[in-house]
Amino acid sequence: MKINVLTLFPDMFTPLTTSMLGRGLEDGKWELNLVNFRDFTTDFHHHVDDTPYGGGAGMVLQIMPIKKALDSLEDQGKVIITAPQGRTFNQERAQSWSQEENLTFICGHYEGFDQRIYDLADEVVSIGDYVLTGGELPTMSMVDATVRLVPGILGNAASPVDESFARGLLEYPQYTRPEDFAGMKVPQVLLSGNHQKIAQWRHKEALRVTYLQRPDLLASYELTKEEELMLAEIKEEEQA
Structure with a gap:
């Protein structure tokens, strides 16, 4: 280019x-x-x-x-x-x-x-x-x-796919070492090694961040049935 x-x-x-x-x-x-x-x-x-x-x-x-x-x-x-x-x-x-x-x-x-x-x-x-x-x-x-979207510019080819706006949602929270810093701990699911559960957690948290920070984006985002259930759970959790 x-x-x-x-x-x-x-x-x-x-x-x-x-x-x-x-x-x-x-x-x-x-x-x-x-x-x-x-x-x-x-x-x-x-x-x-x-x-x-x-x-x-x-x-x-x-x-x-x-x-x-x-x-x-x-x-x-x-x-x-x-x-x-x-x-x-x-x-x-x-x-x-x-x-x-x-x-x-x-x-x-x-x-x-x-x-x-x-x-x-x-x-x-x-x-x-x-x-x-x-x-x-x-x-x-x-x-x-x-x-940065041109092939070869980013080191990790998956990076542009997962980040904010790429799929219509903001990006999920990310963590690195240390596992526990001054009592602030990494979510246990990320330490589980269960890739399916990690993917589900990330999807739900991306939906949560979008709902809390940029709810306007959800107006044009087509929720799947699974996402509708996730969003309902998120609303209950945030109101608790």
């Missing part, structure tokens, strides 16, 4: 070159191509923005340098703009994007984009109902969520 990012601040993307994603870069599992669209301006001062027609506060990014930067790419793939008015990014979209060979992100700044820039994009995506100073941080979050 190759990720292109059009940005005025390419130095901000250092975090994507560290940890597991960094090792994936070194191993050639994915590529990161940072393009400063200020390099595609033609005036002496390299302006990328201008005042909006009709008046108003702030500066608006111009279409010309961004269009030229896009045209310079050999493989654009799906073109994505990060903006508050976009559809909210989620795990399902990350999974879909991870199947693409090429993705191109356009990071905004200042007061926003010339509206014609949106016509260059395939998708407009947001990470939440709040406003940041630019599109770099949202882009990094979405690249991280997407690239």
Whole structure:
């Protein structure tokens, strides 16, 4: 997979070159191509923005340098703009994007984009109902969520399957040594060696965490008969 990012601040993307994603870069599992669209301006001062027609506060990014930067790419793939008015990014979209060979992100700044820039994009995506100073941080979050699903990036192939949102529920609690820390003990079922009971406990606890922390997720989650019974038990246990 190759990720292109059009940005005025390419130095901000250092975090994507560290940890597991960094090792994936070194191993050639994915590529990161940072393009400063200020390099595609033609005036002496390299302006990328201008005042909006009709008046108003702030500066608006111009279409010309961004269009030229896009045209310079050999493989654009799906073109994505990060903006508050976009559809909210989620795990399902990350999974879909991870199947693409090429993705191109356009990071905004200042007061926003010339509206014609949106016509260059395939998708407009947001990470939440709040406003940041630019599109770099949202882009990094979405690249991280997407690239980590590319085969070979994570050491344990089962990891993306069991984690939060992968199956519509939050992730179950996890524990490691020591077995007893200051009286806080690991649930006995996890020490039993009974893999069927462990799987059942994890499923139920994932349902419990989702019910307690993000009940909104259950509104669109289709419960099986077994899960309906589990959820009824959880509600009784939590009310006790």
